[in-house]
Amino acid sequence: MEKNVVLIALFAALIAVLGMIPKIDLISGVPITAQSLGVMLCGTVLGARRGALAVLLFLLLVALGLPLLAGGRGGLGLFVSPSAGFLIGFPLAAFVTGLVVEKAVGLPLAAAAFLGAVLGGIVALYIPGIIGMAITLDKSLPEAAMLALPFLPGDLIKAGIAGVLTSALAKARPEALLSRAAH
Amino acid sequence: MLSLTSPVRTPYHRLPAGPKLLVLSLVTFLLFAVETWVFMLAALAVVALLFAIPGRPFWTEGLRLLRPVSFFVAIVLVWHIATGDVGAGVTICLRLVVAISLANLVTLTTRMEDMLDVVRKLFAPLRRFGLSPDILAFSVALVVRFAPVLLEKGSRLAEAWRARSARRARWNIILPLTLIALDDADHVSEALRARGGLDTGY
Numbered sequence: 001m002e003k004n005v006v007l008i009a010l011f012a013a014l015i016a017v018l019g020m021i022p023k024i025d026l027i028s029g030v031p032i033t034a035q036s037l038g039v040m041l042c043g044t045v046l047g048a049r050r051g052a053l054a055v056l057l058f059l060l061l062v063a064l065g066l067p068l069l070a071g072g073r074g075g076l077g078l079f080v081s082p083s084a085g086f087l088i089g090f091p092l093a094a095f096v097t098g099l100v101v102e103k104a105v106g107l108p109l110a111a112a113a114f115l116g117a118v119l120g121g122i123v124a125l126y127i128p129g130i131i132g133m134a135i136t137l138d139k140s141l142p143e144a145a146m147l148a149l150p151f152l153p154g155d156l157i158k159a160g161i162a163g164v165l166t167s168a169l170a171k172a173r174p175e176a177l178l179s180r181a182a183h
Numbered sequence: 184m185l186s187l188t189s190p191v192r193t194p195y196h197r198l199p200a201g202p203k204l205l206v207l208s209l210v211t212f213l214l215f216a217v218e219t220w221v222f223m224l225a226a227l228a229v230v231a232l233l234f235a236i237p238g239r240p241f242w243t244e245g246l247r248l249l250r251p252v253s254f255f256v257a258i259v260l261v262w263h264i265a266t267g268d269v270g271a272g273v274t275i276c277l278r279l280v281v282a283i284s285l286a287n288l289v290t291l292t293t294r295m296e297d298m299l300d301v302v303r304k305l306f307a308p309l310r311r312f313g314l315s316p317d318i319l320a321f322s323v324a325l326v327v328r329f330a331p332v333l334l335e336k337g338s339r340l341a342e343a344w345r346a347r348s349a350r351r352a353r354w355n356i357i358l359p360l361t362l363i364a365l366d367d368a369d370h371v372s373e374a375l376r377a378r379g380g381l382d383t384g385y
Contacts, residue, residue: 002381005318006372009325010333010364016326017333018357021341034357041361057322064298064323065187065290068330073251075187075290077283080211082255135215137259138275147258161354168358169365176365 004050007178011042011054012061019070033070036125036155039090040117040162043097045169047179051094059087085132089125096120101166101179109170109180114163121162122155186295189244193237195292200301207289214282220270223277230284241291248287252279299323318381329367336363 015038042051058068067074069087078087097113097120104112126148134144170177195203214226234245256276263272303316310316340356375381 002375003368003372005322005381006325006375007365007368009322010329010368010371012322012326013330013333014361014364016330017337017360020334021337021356034354037354037357041357045361045365057326060302060319061323061326064295064302065293066295066327067185067187071251075248076207076286077248077290078286080282080286081252082279136279137255138271139262161357165354165358165361169361172358172362173365 007046008050008054008057011038011046011051012058014038015042015055015058016061016066016068019068020072034158035070036090036093036121037158037162039094039125040097040121040158041165043094043099043120044101044113044116044162044166044179045177046094046098047102047181048095048098050178051098052091055091055094059090062087080136082133082136083129084136086125086129088132089128092128093120093125096124097162098179105180108167109177110163110167113166114159117159117162118156121159122152125155187248187290188294189241189291191237191241191244193241193292195233195237195288196294198292200293200297201304203289203293204298204301207286210285211282214278218274220274220277223274223281226281227277230281230288233288234284244291245284245287248291249280249284252283255279321381325371329371332367333360333364336360 015035018038019033019035021034039055042054045051046054062068062074063076063079065075069078078084097116100116100119101109101112104115107115126145130141130144130148133139133147134141137144137147139147166177170180175181214223217223234242256279259272259275259279263269263275299320303320306314306316306319337356337360340359341351344356345351
């Protein structure tokens with residue numbers, strides 16, 4: 001009980017810290033932060049349920065008014081902004097990522113984590129994200145999808161990094177990888 | 184770690200958090216249901232007045248929180264000028280600015296503790312599913328305490344990297360940082376258990 005609560009809280013803090021690490025400018029000039037990498041790691045390390053809870057806890061703190069989102073943003077305004085759909089997609093992303101790693105036991109961990117990060121951190125994240133932009137900006141879904149496109153290369157790179165990091169973490173702390181632990 | 188609550192004292196600070204959040208939800212719903220620009224313009228005037236009453240520093244704070252939206256406003260305006268439907272574009276932008284400013288107004292004038300109290304009340308019915316509001320409040324406190332700790336350890340990792348390399352640390356420090364988070368979680372949960380563990384209310 002204690003262990004789960006503390007792990008979930010510390011991974012929520014990790015997502016926040018990864019959003020504060022200086023951002024990297026990608027080829028297209030779109031700044032990317034490691035925050036969504038944090039969301040992917042929640043899923044690949046903690047598994048579906050704990051990972052999603054860690055992300056929900058992080059979002060609760062953002063809603064309560066702490067500036068924890070990348071770029072020092074926070075507060076209720078974000079939840080009606082065009083990025084609201086992506087925020088709602090965050091816990092879903094961690095859940096799907098974790099689920100893939102838990103279920104794809106046949107795959108080597110790095111591959112399972114990469115696949116999970118793509119299906120969770122990109123597919124499951126972009127769907128509510130694009131719907132959110134379509135609603136707030138009053139655009140059709142394909143039009144909104146075009147606005148999300150510049151982030152795709154960065155997120156693919158992050159999914160790759162999530163795969164590499166997860167297998168390295170499993171080597172350093174085998175017992176900590178709850179997504180692959182014997183339940 | 185500082186919350187976004189405004190240091191400028193305003194009359195809105197005295198209003199209870201629960202009703203403020205309820206009104207905010209209702210107005211936001213209304214904003215997305217109505218499509219006319221006259222309504223949006225009127226709403227903008229009301230919100231601008233609400234921000235103007237407490238004085239200039241508060242007004243500036245409100246504007247600063249709007250900066251991330253300017254990117255989307257610019258895209259929508261360019262888009263609608265290109266398609267020739269400027270009226271609709273203006274309505275969308277006004278709605279965005281009004282809805283976000285109003286939500287920011289609640290964030291700026293409500294203390295985090297009061298906001299958390301509302302959340303605790305909303306979560307009380309979930310107790311029968313085993314999710315205690317006290318554990319939720321404890322988790323919030325843990326994050327508030329450990330985010331700065333992790334940030335400090337992260338910057339130390341980045342400094343150590345810079346001492347060894349000519350290039351800046353990028354994702355290289357994420358692995359050790361995650362290991363630190365995992366190890367800290369071990370230590371903290373052991374310390375908690377040694378002190379009697381979490382009181383789950385059962």
